[in-house]
C-alpha cells in the first residue's frame with residue numbers, strides 16, 4: 001500500500017530570500033522598450049508607473065533578494081504551503097509516476113497571487129505611495145491586491161474584465177470586503193474604456209484593455225502607482241518562494257523532480273515554481289519543465305516571439321515575449337486568469353531557447369481533469385490550475401505506457417470555491 005504523504009515545512013524553514021534566475025542565465029534578456037521612441041526604457045521613465053523599489057527590483061541581476069521582514073510576517077499567515085503527494089490520483093491512473101502538488105490555495109484570497117501582492121503593497125507603502133490601481137481577470141489578482149493594500153494601508157482600485165465581473169460577482173464582494181473598489185472594464189471612466197465601449201456597448205473586456213484603463217488612471221494622480229499581478233520580472237521573483245519551498249520539501253523526503261509543471265497565464269505561478277530548478281537543467285540534469293495553457297488562448301504554443309505592448313491601447317513598455325497580438329480578445333473561457341495575449345519575458349525566452357516546453361489543453365479535457373482531481377484528492381481546483389492537472393495526468397499516463405518512473409511536481413495555483421458556477 002502506498003502511504004499518503006503531505007510535506008509541511010516548519011515556519012522557520014520558510015525561504016528568507018527570493019531567487020533571481022537572471023543571475024544564472026547564459027544570455028541577457030532583451031530590455032523593455034519605450035512605446036513611443038522604441039528605445040530601452042530608462043529607470044526614471046518607469047518610475048511614473050512603479051515605485052523606485054520595484055523599478056530597482058525589476059532590473060536587478062543579484063542572485064538572491066532578501067524578503068523584507070514585514071512581508072515575511074504576512075507570509076507566515078499561510079506559508080510555507082503544503083506539498084502533497086497525489087496518491088489517490090496515482091492509484092486511479094495506475095501510473096508508476098509519483099505525482100506531487102504544491103497547494104497555493106491556502107492563501108487568504110485562495111491563490112498564489114498573494115505572494116507578490118503583499119510584496120508590492122509593502123514596497124509601494126515604503127516609498128510613500130498612497131493608492132494602487134490595477135486590473136483583474138477572474139478576480140484573484142484584484143482580491144489579493146485589495147487584501148495586501150488593506151494590510152499595508154493603501155487604497156486599491158481595480159478594473160475588472162467585464163465578462164468575469166458578470167460571471168463572478170463573489171470576487172467583487174471579496175474585494176469590497178478588503179476595502180478595494182471595483183469597476184467593470186471597459187468603463188466610461190477612461191478614454192481607452194470609452195473607445196472600446198463605442199465599438200461594442202456590451203464589450204466583454206480583456207486584460208489588455210483593463211491594463212490600459214488602470215494605467216490611464218495612474219497617470220492622472222501623482223500619488224498613485226500601478227501594480228501588475230503577473231508577467232514582469234519582479235512578479236516572478238516574488239513567486240519563487242513557491243519553487244524554493246518545493247526544493248526544500250522534496251529534499252526532506254529524498255525525492256528528485258524529473259518533470260516540473262504549472263498552468264500559464266502571464267507566467268507568474270509557473271515561473272515561481274520552475275525558475276529555482278533552472279540551474280539544474282543548465283547543469284545537464286535530467287529535468288523537464290512544462291507550461292500548460294488553454295487551447296483557446298495559446299500564447300506560448302501559437303504566439304509569435306517578438307516585441308509587443310502589454311496592454312491593448314499601447315501605453316505599457318514594449319516587451320519581448322510570446323504574444324497573440326495586443327488586439328487579441330480571448331474567447332469567454334472560464335479560466336479568466338489565463339486570458340492574456342502575452343507572456344512573461346523570462347518564460348518566453350526560456351521557451352524560445354528550448355529550456356522550457358509548452359503545451360495547450362482544451363477546456364473540456366481540463367474540466368474533466370479538474371472534476372477527477374476534486375473527487376479523488378478532495379480539492380476543487382481553480383479553472384486555471386486545472387490546466388496543470390491535465391498536464392500532470394497526461395505525463396503520468398505517458399510514463400505508464402512507456403514504463404518510465406517519473407517524479408512529477410506541479411503547482412495547484414488556487415482553489416475553485418469561488419468558481420463553482422464554471423463547474424455546472
Ligand SMILES: *Cc1c(COP(=O)(O)O)cnc(C)c1O
Nearest residue numbers: 140230265266267268269337414
Ligand atoms: C492569475 C492566476 C493564474 C494565471 O496567472 P499566472 O501569472 O500565469 O500564474 C493561474 N492560476 C490562478 C489560481 C490564478 O489566480
